[in-house]
Amino acid sequence: xxxxxYRGITLSIPDNDSEYKGYFEAAGEGRLVVKKCSDCxxxxxxxxxxxxxxxxxxxxxxxxSGKGTIYSYQVVAHTVIPSFRxxxxxxxxxxxxxEQRGEPDEFDGLRITGNLVDADFNMEKxxxxxxxxxxxxxxxxxxxxxxxxxxxxxxxxxxGFTWSHEAPEG
Amino acid sequence: xxxxxxDKYCIVGVGETEYSRAxxxxxxxxxxxxxxxxxxxxxxxxxxxxxxxxxxxxDSTPSTSIQYDLGIxxxxxxxxxxxxxxxxxxxxxxxxAIEAGMCDVVAIFRSMNGYSNIRIGGTxxxxxxxxxxxxxMKRPYGxxxxxxxxxxxxxxxxxxxGVKSEDLAAIxxxxxxxxxxxxxxxxxxxxxVDDVMNSRWIIRPVAHLLDCCLETDNATCVIVTxxxxxxxxxxxxxxxxxxxxxxxxxxxxxxxxxGPISRVxxxxxxxxxxxxxxxxxxxxxxxxxxxxxxxxxLLQFEDYGWCEKGEGKDYVTSGIINLGxxxxxxxxxxxxxxxYTHGMNMVIxxxxxxxxxxxxxxxxxxxxxxxxxxxxxxxxxxxxxxISMNMGWGTxxxxxSLIMGNVLS
Numbered sequence: 001x002x003x004x005x006y007r008g009i010t011l012s013i014p015d016n017d018s019e020y021k022g023y024f025e026a027a028g029e030g031r032l033v034v035k036k037c038s039d040c041x042x043x044x045x046x047x048x049x050x051x052x053x054x055x056x057x058x059x060x061x062x063x064x065s066g067k068g069t070i071y072s073y074q075v076v077a078h079t080v081i082p083s084f085r086x087x088x089x090x091x092x093x094x095x096x097x098x099e100q101r102g103e104p105d106e107f108d109g110l111r112i113t114g115n116l117v118d119a120d121f122n123m124e125k126x127x128x129x130x131x132x133x134x135x136x137x138x139x140x141x142x143x144x145x146x147x148x149x150x151x152x153x154x155x156x157x158x159x160g161f162t163w164s165h166e167a168p169e170g
Numbered sequence: 171x172x173x174x175x176x177d178k179y180c181i182v183g184v185g186e187t188e189y190s191r192a193x194x195x196x197x198x199x200x201x202x203x204x205x206x207x208x209x210x211x212x213x214x215x216x217x218x219x220x221x222x223x224x225x226x227x228x229d230s231t232p233s234t235s236i237q238y239d240l241g242i243x244x245x246x247x248x249x250x251x252x253x254x255x256x257x258x259x260x261x262x263x264x265x266x267a268i269e270a271g272m273c274d275v276v277a278i279f280r281s282m283n284g285y286s287n288i289r290i291g292g293t294x295x296x297x298x299x300x301x302x303x304x305x306x307m308k309r310p311y312g313x314x315x316x317x318x319x320x321x322x323x324x325x326x327x328x329x330x331x332g333v334k335s336e337d338l339a340a341i342x343x344x345x346x347x348x349x350x351x352x353x354x355x356x357x358x359x360x361x362x363v364d365d366v367m368n369s370r371w372i373i374r375p376v377a378h379l380l381d382c383c384l385e386t387d388n389a390t391c392v393i394v395t396x397x398x399x400x401x402x403x404x405x406x407x408x409x410x411x412x413x414x415x416x417x418x419x420x421x422x423x424x425x426x427x428x429g430p431i432s433r434v435x436x437x438x439x440x441x442x443x444x445x446x447x448x449x450x451x452x453x454x455x456x457x458x459x460x461x462x463x464x465x466x467x468l469l470q471f472e473d474y475g476w477c478e479k480g481e482g483k484d485y486v487t488s489g490i491i492n493l494g495x496x497x498x499x500x501x502x503x504x505x506x507x508x509x510y511t512h513g514m515n516m517v518i519x520x521x522x523x524x525x526x527x528x529x530x531x532x533x534x535x536x537x538x539x540x541x542x543x544x545x546x547x548x549x550x551x552x553x554x555x556x557i558s559m560n561m562g563w564g565t566x567x568x569x570x571s572l573i574m575g576n577v578l579s
Contacts, residue, residue, distance in 0.1 A: 009298060013302060074321035077370070080315050082298065094426060112307075
């Protein structure tokens, strides 16, 4: 893939990037994918080269529904990245996908990072972020067909453990 | 566990440079000074030191340069990649190298212009550098700094166990009280819980500015040798009772894919180091619990078993960790107040505490003549401390621990 530029940051995804290239190629087509072990069949949230459960190095990309629940989050009030300063405060969320939740062990899940954004890909208001909120992937166009997976709130009841901090006023 | 080296090895020398935000010199120059200070502290010459170990994140100077600057010729050296929790682990590796017969005396150093050159937080030009690999999943979302890398764990823990910002602020207040009695500390003034709460937010809901440590320019060094050799040197030998790490959680860098996300590496490191050292929690007089952020302290106290999971907020606000308390923590002020060194200053402090020669404001401090007046600008030497425990933090998933003592078991 060529290099892409997002908010002044050069994203370099060389052809030998066996972990992330396929992930972003699929995102460019509007599909969220994870790696699936070709032997034991388990999915993994981090697209690494081996299966954490059976050590198989045979894998294939698998499309997932793109729906999930906020598992944890952080609201960036101060950023050290100059090109993100105009966005603060903004939320970064760890989303637990609906697929394979609590499997193979109780605390396991497929967890992916992104920003919580609104319909126009502006950062979602801080008071709307919270653990347990339901979200859906949204692909933010960057350049030349490259899209960045982001997350949007959807109108579904909160799921599982729920919590949110008190956002400051104003 | 085969080959438990309990009491067979000692820390015999400690040294550091000034903690500043403008060293005005290279990591090579600082590293040489810190090692020299530690050799002088121990009463060792360059001919005596035949091992060197360092750790770095691409921000230091190799042993093979600094050996020239001090006239040291190592029979063994390694410059390891690593940050927090490396100090403790390298004490273990130094013991291993001596045990293997590769060398006799090892100087372990860390040198970093952590404010004036390469800042851990990735601040400035580094934040806009081209990225690839794992960073692709984080940086485009604005996730870069250390506190951000840890914050999924912090937030989820806060949510599950009802931790308040005030609880975290109490840690900073305690450490600042300690630093106020430390002539070397970069930030010497005492701060209150309100001061922390009123400092600007960095990452909500887990870190105000004063919950974060001080990026610092400094070099630090500790010297390890056999207990036999230590008996002929300048100071009371400080014995290594047990050392463990760097140990990790399942999943390592991707620990948040497994769980529980609010558990940290101390859960795995702790039982092993206590077992190696042959001590129990109640035997420990002082702790050095890595304070990159206030939250790292609270999490480690829980997972090393100083309290039940979820009760860290009570432990850190109980007075136990304060100077004059039952088991004070980070008596130099730690990373939050003395300076950020990737953990070595907390080991150095505990060595001096166990020797009884803390460099506080007592006129006779270096001779071990202390007032034990813990008011501001006074003493910070703990009376009759015999056992210390350091708990180094790399990430939520990575940790090391070192238990030391000033008497044989």
